Amino acid sequence: MTRRAILHIGPPKTGTSAIQASLSHNRSALARFGLLYPGTGRDHSATLLALFRGRAQDYIRARKRTVPSGTSPISAKQFAAVQEQLRGRDWHTLILSTELMYGLKPPVMKQIKEWLDQYVDSYQLVAVVRDPVDWAVSYTQQRFKREGDVDTLLAQPRAMRLQRTFQRWEEVLGPGQHQILAFEELTADPAGMGAAFLTRLGLESAAAALSQEVAARNESLSWEAAMMMAELNTRRPFFVEGKRSGARSGAELGAFTGIRGQRFDLSDATRRQIFDETREDIAWVGERFGITRYDYPVTDLRPSSNPAGFSPEFITAVGERMADMANEIRIQRGLLQIAELRLEGRIGEAERARRRLEAMFPSDSRFHDEPEDDDAVVRWAAE
Secondary structure (H helix, E strand, C coil): CCCCCEEEECCCCCCCCHHHHHHHCCHHHHCCCCCCCCCCCCCCHHHHHHHHHHHHHHHHHHHHCCCCCCHHHHHHHHHHHHHHHCCCCCCEEEEEEEEHHHHHHHHHHHHHHHHHHCCCEEEECCCCCCCCHHHHHHHHHHHCCCCCCCCHHHHHCCCCCHHHHHHHHHHHCCCCCCCEEHHHHHHCCCCCCCHHHHCCCCCCCHHHCCHHHHCCCCCCCCHHHHHHHHHHHCCCEEEEEEECCCCCCHHHHHHCCCCCCCCCCCCCCHHHHHHHHHHHHHHHHHHHHHCCCCCCHHHCCCCCCCCCCCCCCHHHHHHHHHHHHHHHHHHHHHHHHHHHHCCCCCCHHHHHHHHHHHCCCCCCHCCCCCCCCCHHHHHHHHC
16 A cells, blocks of 8 residues: 655644644544544654654754753653554555644754655645745744844844745655645635645545544734733743753743733834745745735735734733732632641631632632532531
């Protein structure tokens, strides 16, 4: 049986997470059509990190950086499990999806191909393209989550370099039915990103069998939230001398995600800069893949919605977020106190503490649960 591998390389901010969420949620449905989406996680970053972890660790040590969690023994176990799946006989198409593959150098690309050559006969490279100016806006916003140099990020954003990356992969993989898909078409498809992705790869039957789409978590930042995150990154950098700062847990983003505010954007001058820098890429996408929707005149470039100052909506949202966080701290302390009192057999005190918190937070169901029967009897006796 002839087998092929579909390598979905991203790039970032092109709906990759939504596609991965759908494919991973529907592993069993895909398997019925001979499609293997290996592993148990959402994407295959850990699998590939385990594959070339030796090279990655040498690189990291040479620069005196900490070894990322993706190169831990856990990844090695995941890699072994994927290897076992690849040795199975009940599949004809392998789908690997990770944005990690977008930024690799040719030597590492070759290492991935050498590994897959054991299992497949051909390759299909797939990337998703997005309006390059919109992509730069979204990618810049993403970088604010870890970086704090506001002026540089806003004035010198990274441009999509799809042609260079795609051609590097093609040189490694050789000829095949390689494709580039339009992000805007995938997002507009009522069937959902995962089904739209499979349909455009000629896998209509599998696409029709997918269950309801699983929405990927939205981690976008409003303009104000991005500026606050950048300020945190400046004052408390995530990395200090190549190691994660002791002042950062890695969970800080949750305090800023979802806070309402103004739309994040780049200035008109920066948007024009990105537009000019990407004309060659866009021409290549049009000539090679027939996607011409991004080849529009500069007069059609949308004006910037770059805001000035903090909006009243943001001030309100921050106030609500701070109040919610303060309440959650009080609730967690209360739940811990109740649990400790019950463990000590002080059931009456535990119940009184529960009632106080129930009165304080009447809409929180965590204080509404009736205790177990034995506890109820002890409480009745104690009172």
